[in-house]
Amino acid sequence: MFVKDIGIDLGTSNILVYLEGSGIVINEPSIIAIDTKTRAVIAVGEAAKLMEGRTPSNISTYRPLKSGAITDLDMMEKLISALLAKVPMIKKRKIKRVLICCPTNNTNIEFKTIQDIGAKLARNDVIVERESKVAAIGAGLDISQSAGNMMIDIGGGTTDIAILSLGDIVSSVSLKIGGTDFDNDVLNYIKKKRNLIIGQQTAERVKIEVGTVYLGIKNDTIKITGRDIVSGLPRSTEITSQDVYMACKEKVGYILQAIKSVLEITPPELSADLIEHGIILTGGGAYMPGLRELLTEELQLPIHRAEFPLECVIKGTELLLNNAYIISNK
Structure with missing residues (x-):
């Protein structure tokens, strides 16, 4: 049984995830805490944010997204995997389609990095859309x-x-x-x-x-x-x-x-x-x-x-995945 679709808003401050049939299932800070010796994940999201600026020498916190760009691909993958693991209904590699949003003027390299992350999650289609377009749709603009x-x-x-x-x-x-x-x-x-x-x-x-x-x-x-x-x-x-x-x-x-x-x-x-x-x-x-x-x-x-400014992008992914608008994937 495949989870049909998920939408991901890779925000510099927060990551939001939409799951078809369940709405927004993740809304947490884009932060991960790692054991510097073993590289094991200590905490992600809200729990990791509480550690920021307060960790002992063997634990470091990372923000793998800076200015809308992924600066640490390994940390980004670990962060997303750990966040998705919090939602029992989402099974890795059992996702049919994933739509990920990126800043409007991302470079081709940044665009490809986001596609690579999506390919590790979805069994079939990986769609990358521009945030400005998705946010406008999520804000209710026709x-x-x-x-x-x-x-x-x-x-x-x-x-x-x-x-x-x-x-x-x-x-x-x-x-x-x-x-x-x-x-x-x-x-x-x-x-x-x-x-x-x-x-x-x-x-x-x-x-x-x-x-x-x-x-x-x-x-x-x-x-x-x-x-x-x-x-x-x-x-x-x-x-x-x-x-x-x-x-x-x-x-x-x-x-x-x-x-x-x-x-x-x-x-x-x-x-x-x-x-x-x-x-x-x-x-x-x-x-x-x-x-x-x-x-x-x-x-x-x-x-x-907008009525819910912080949720416009993730709401837009829902509308796009439900075919309310044509997905360009440019």
Whole structure:
């Protein structure tokens, strides 16, 4: 008895898996913990994330996806295998079809790497689709019509921007900038401005709890603790929404510039459609306070956030695998 189909969203921050008949069965961080001596898998997903920055010398945590690209194929395969093993209904090599999503402008080598991973899972078809197309479908856009639709998918490691019409991508760009980069910017800003070293998880918490990309939309404060650069001792400080704004300002500017570059090469007839339909935001970055206000001000277009931004890609795989749209596998 074969499991008919699965869809996989290989996110830099999280991996999501759709199983036909069961919906989303996996939604866990893209992290794996390994025993450095035996190379045995200690933990994956949520359990591995809890270990990040806290492990003894014989255990290391890895994020095999960076900026949407697989940087460690062996770790990636181990991570996926261990996550799938958590779902009893999924039996390796008994999967009929697997659809895996990749960033819009992945290189041929990156595309082939993803296909190779799929080939080790599926008995028959391996399909690789562009994230921007799949996210748009999962967000509820009808891209099969001639009208133009625009989506911005801000994930953990990449930002995909695309104009879609007649079932495919008309113009697009993919930046290797995402939520993880904002975390790093917060971390580095605090180190530079406050002489305080903090961990990745603390930086992410600061971004989520007090972050904004538009001044005045949020004015919150959070107290954090780290290691003083000079004394080496633990020390606490307060971080404000303005601090996060300043830390992330440069990367947000890059994303805005990329959006404008896509709009500039969009055919006039499709540009006219965007005034009516607006732009839809997907991915974890869609939750960033102030983003809609910033884009509305800069682009003078309606900006909408998908109902479930984090699940748009995996929801799109479900629709594609159920033949709601034609799968191109380009």
